[in-house]
Amino acid sequence: MTGSGNNRLDRSLAGFRQRIVDAWSLQPLLVPIYAIILSFIIGGVLIAIIGVNPFDAYWALVRGMFGSSDRIAGSLARSVPFIGSALALAFAFKAGLFNIGAEGQLLVGGLTAAWVGTWAWMTDTPGIFAIPIVLLAGLIGGFVWGWIPGELRARTGAHEVISTIMLNSIALFGVRWLVNSRDPLILRDTTASVPRTQQISDTAILPELADSNPNLHMGIFVMIAVCFLLWFVLRRTTFGFETITVGLNPHASHYAGINVNRIIVMAMALSGAFAGLAAASEVSGTNQFFQPGTFAFIGFDGIAIALLARANPIAIIPASILWGSLLAGAPLMQQEADVSIDVVRIIQAMVLLFVAADAIVRYLFRMRGEAGPHIEAAATGWSGP
């Protein structure tokens, strides 16, 4: 009896869900959405175990994220660099590559942007040139740092996962040395209390949109424009077609006359360029100097966001905003409900876990199986060409 009752409930729930899905054409978004819901439910249980009312905690979190115009601006500002690092991951995924190196590419891009921004002649250069020059510098820095593992993969077969992890270390410690060192003095601003570079030229600073914490600047438009540009490139250009083809089937690409190695090198280099650009926009718009610590984990979170967005450049925009807002809102939750910021980190990790292991979500929410998107294959397949 109860069985049939459950079935009826299941059926009506399924019908209800189907109507929403059809109305919003949500089919491809279902797994990420359910993954988020599920993670918050588990996070809520966790909070309840600590002895805090999860609804109070989440209410504080939501107000921390979107409670005032300042908070909204701060959440958006927090999200901007994630867009770049997620694009880096997504583009590499499309080419069948797993770029773990966004972390290092951000550091190198941020450093080159700050370094170029402090060049003496920049102070006399009007903003319309100075800002693009700084952004371009960051882009080139990231490009080079992505190009290296791409070239290694194409020429020697060295797997990009391994080489980008190593390059992350090289970037981290290299950059730290360049910025920390007092003797010889390289890029350190000796007047500052923390190790950082000198302030970039005033002309190279991206205009501010809101004086929030962190401040919101024009970089958000740059990054969103890049999302649309990449979406167009992937969808409509021959280069995009080649990239996706290589990602789906390198053997068939080779057979069809596509230069697979060239695509691999370009995909890694451009992937790094997206990260580098994101770092440059942060240096130029947020800090006005380069401080290595500010980029910690942005590259790694890019992996999660790209997976959540299923490597779709447009979907990366809301996914990044969700990610950044959660981090921006968490302090208020800690303040008001005494729930550690780490809980948000745990929820984020669970979202990724459920997106990656989407069979769990499909089972719990009784979704019909569908042919998995390519992104999972990219993320789970470690086999070389």
Added chain:
Amino acid sequence: MSTADERTPVLEVFGVTKTFPGVVANEDVDFTLHQGEIHCLLGENGAGKSTLMNVVFGLYQPDQGTIKVRGEQVQMEGVHDAIDHGIGMVHQHFQLIPVFTVAENVILGDELTNGPFLDLKEARRRIREIEEKYGLAVDPDIKVGDLSVGEQQRVELVKALFREADILILDEPTAVLTPGEVDDFFGVVRSLVDQGKSIIFITHKLREVLAVADRITVLRGGKVAGTADPKTATQQSLANLMVGRDVVFQVEKGEAKPGEPVLRIKNLAVEDDRGVQTVNGFSVEVRAGEIFGIAGVEGNGQRELVEAVTGMRHNVGGTVEILGINATKLPPRKITELGTAHIPEDRNKHGLVGSYTIADNLVLNRYHHESFARRWIRDHHAIHKEAESLVKQYDVRTPAVQVPVNTLSGGNQQKVIVARELTGEVEVLFVSQPTRGLDVGSIEFIHNQIIALRDRGAAVLLVSAELDEILSLSDRIGVLYRGRLVGTFEGKEATREQLGYLMATGATPESEQAS
């Protein structure tokens, strides 16, 4: 017929239906295997042969229907149940571990132990016993990786017999064997039956069915299309039953009108992925307007040869000249642009991007041409139009050109490749295993397309493991053995026996010296 019916049935399948999402793989199938018979299960690819056997072997659970073994109704929950009921299966793709010895492979999953240790001594003794009884000579201590394909198959048989199977399911067992090995294999099968085993022999090769079967069941579209007696059946009648309509067997082919040599390969040497030189001084000249067929047992350098001449693999020596241009070191796209086309051996690995639409697959090597892209911007409209016209022209059965190509049947997938490759100016065609695993209708269609291309004056280099295909299409035939041509024949003069012997030994009976 009447003698077979008097025998005791050892395996009976009643009304089995098995559906997969969107596909009815088996529908109300009845099937009976009698004691001591060889029962051939014949059908095209996708007819439901493998599904039915996987149901019998416990790999799939049927939606409906019952299975009886020796008159007793059984429930197959898994492979172990099937093995417990004395059913053994030799899969088309061997399930062997190359670095293990024969004995280790045989006992794998059913390990004989002596305390905590493997009892390989006892295993060896029992394997020898089985080998003697059924005439399956393989050394139990040799590593499986060092065995020939035919010997590996014997190991699979020993594995099944070791588990005391007396109902043996053989899934396309001859697909990987040379003609000579096939005859030996039939001998083994006969001796198994003489010793009281019962055998289900799955195949789509009509010649073999008539040579070996005691009884024949034909599946078509998941249903039993009929049963036949090999004494009265002919290849023609079986083919008609398989396809459901009259099949023209002999390819209609006019005289070749060969012109100038357009493909010249001299002393080509190519290494495989492991660095072993598998093509070794291969030379040939193919003229415009002729089909040159390369016969040979698989693994004699066919794959590396074709990949080298199409630019997909570097060669380590020799020259390739296409239409008077030195193409030895050119990359694939440059070679295509000379006026060549390539129907690859492995359609899923090389020929198609499975999740791409039919339309994108139809322009896979031309997406950058002016007609499909304005500078760097792809013209989806033009691609769509081209796809619609090719799908019509090449009779690809699909609801729309925007469906993923991996939703098509093998035959239609191959038609997509053929359509893509044969469109435009093709002066040299490289084609490898063009009809592997396809249904009779698609084979007919593809053969006719290749001949039509020849008649338009193209040179065709055809590589195939199917001797019948080589014989019916080729104007000239070369036999590839260990990476070089060991004999060339006029297509009309070559016989199966001649070619088979040469393929197996690399020498003609008269000249045993050469190797």
